[in-house]
Amino acid sequence: AQSVTQPDIHITVSEGASLELRCNYSYGATPYLFWYVQSPGQGLQLLLKYFSGDTLVQGIKGFEAEFKRSQSSFNLRKPSVHWSDAAEYFCAVGQGVTGGGNKLTFGTGTQLKVEL
Amino acid sequence: DAGVTQSPTHLIKTRGQQVTLRCSPKSGHDTVSWYQQALGQGPQFIFQYYEEEERQRGNFPDRFSGHQFPNYSSELNVNALLLGDSALYLCASSREVRASNTEAFFGQGTRLTVV
Structure with a gap:
């Protein structure tokens, strides 16, 4: 069975500092990996996705993530955090006939707080 | 494009009751998934x-x-509600493309509270 682990429940960074959110997955085949962001009381917005190819993927809002098969990781990074980035971040792995749009397994999330 | 729309946004029900939540997928999408997000x-x-x-x-x-209806919209029904069913229910839509990869777009969710 597939699973996703986000080891950090809460992270606090200062505005302008760099950010790395960790994600480890367990999946028997080639994973389809995603990062979503959720603001309070809102749905999920896709930041970026990895299906195949270049292991460093660029997303929206200046985020990027690197797929490392040997470490079963897909960590999210941003060089300089803005106060508006404060939200909850979810890593997810996709499974299904066509992969990405099908059943997603999510981690428990990392709550990001940004100090001004 | 209206994106994925869900209704209602909030709902309060009593234990044992039944509830129906609705979802309209993003234009061009034909697949709907439902998720439960507990606090x-x-x-x-x-x-x-x-x-x-x-x-x-x-x-x-x-x-x-x-x-799921012919226009691809969907309903989620929950019978005999329990307190533990209180959660944010999210609908996600995607486009089925054989031998390809698609992404899921999420609605804003329906907050269900069971009392």
Whole structure:
């Protein structure tokens, strides 16, 4: 069975500092990996996705993530955090006939707080 | 493009009652998935509908059922509500493309409170 682990429940960074959110997955085949962001009381917005190819993927809002098969990781990074980035971040792995749009397994999330 | 729309946004029900939540997928999407997100948790997959049939199901009891209509919209029904069913219910839509990869777009969710 597939699973996703986000080891950090809460992270606090200062505005302008760099950010790395960790994600480890367990999946028997080639994973389809995603990062979503959720603001309070809102749905999920896709930041970026990895299906195949270049292991460093660029997303929206200046985020990027690197797929490392040997470490079963897909960590999210941003060089300089803005106060508006404060939200909850979810890593997810996709499974299904066509992969990405099908059943997603999510981690428990990392709550990001940004100090001004 | 209106994106994925869900209704209602908030709902309060009593234990034992039944509830129906609705979802309209993003334009051009034909697959709808439902997720339950308990407070402080990540979303959990309930089931997915494609071509008006349930295609995949997560680890949820039969009290949870659904339907997809010819226009691809979907309903989630929960019978005999329990306090533990209180959660944010998220609908996600995607486009089925054989031998390809698509992404899921999420609605804003329906906040269900069972009292």
